[in-house]
Amino acid sequence: MLRLRFAAASRPKRGETASGDAFFFKEFDENALIVIADGLGHGEAAGIAAQKVLEFSERNFELGVELEAFVRRCHEFLRGTRGVVMGAALVDKEKEKLSYVGVGNITALIKTESRPYHLTSIGGIVGYNLRKLRRFEYPFESGSVLIMCTDGISRFTPSEYDFADLESAATKILEERGKDDDDATIVLVKCI
Numbered sequence: 001m002l003r004l005r006f007a008a009a010s011r012p013k014r015g016e017t018a019s020g021d022a023f024f025f026k027e028f029d030e031n032a033l034i035v036i037a038d039g040l041g042h043g044e045a046a047g048i049a050a051q052k053v054l055e056f057s058e059r060n061f062e063l064g065v066e067l068e069a070f071v072r073r074c075h076e077f078l079r080g081t082r083g084v085v086m087g088a089a090l091v092d093k094e095k096e097k098l099s100y101v102g103v104g105n106i107t108a109l110i111k112t113e114s115r116p117y118h119l120t121s122i123g124g125i126v127g128y129n130l131r132k133l134r135r136f137e138y139p140f141e142s143g144s145v146l147i148m149c150t151d152g153i154s155r156f157t158p159s160e161y162d163f164a165d166l167e168s169a170a171t172k173i174l175e176e177r178g179k180d181d182d183d184a185t186i187v188l189v190k191c192i
């Protein structure tokens, strides 16, 4: 069975105290659920929507094994808020597979020894308008790193970073690629 390492780095937009981004990581049974969310806009109202994603995830992480249902129920829970864009990934550590459901502008990819897999998102806003969800499956093997970012992180080439120390990699990417004019969050999950 795969073993996972997790690291994240996050900070609000310059001049703001509250962040509109949130992330969640939970291992249960042979699975791990990873969630990242970016509340529409920034500041307090965006933060309320993002915090609701955390609250939902903490209560319902076991629903992660049905990832579309997890995101759809989260959508219902967020109604009346500003809404979020979000990515939800479920790692099956036994089958060495990663399932992904992404809605809106979240960057997600798997860095492997050979080629990166870019994880596909559909359009929409969780809590506001959601089309039919699509779940994509990818191999997730020893040495692979899942990278998930909100759009407060500028595009970067993963091969330019060293993921041996995951905490340092998350901190360095946030420092070097974080945009001043948005909340910024990066989440890393590595298979060892």
Ligand SMILES: [Mn+2]
Binding pocket: 038, 150, 151, 152, 182, 183
């Ligand atoms: Mn953003």
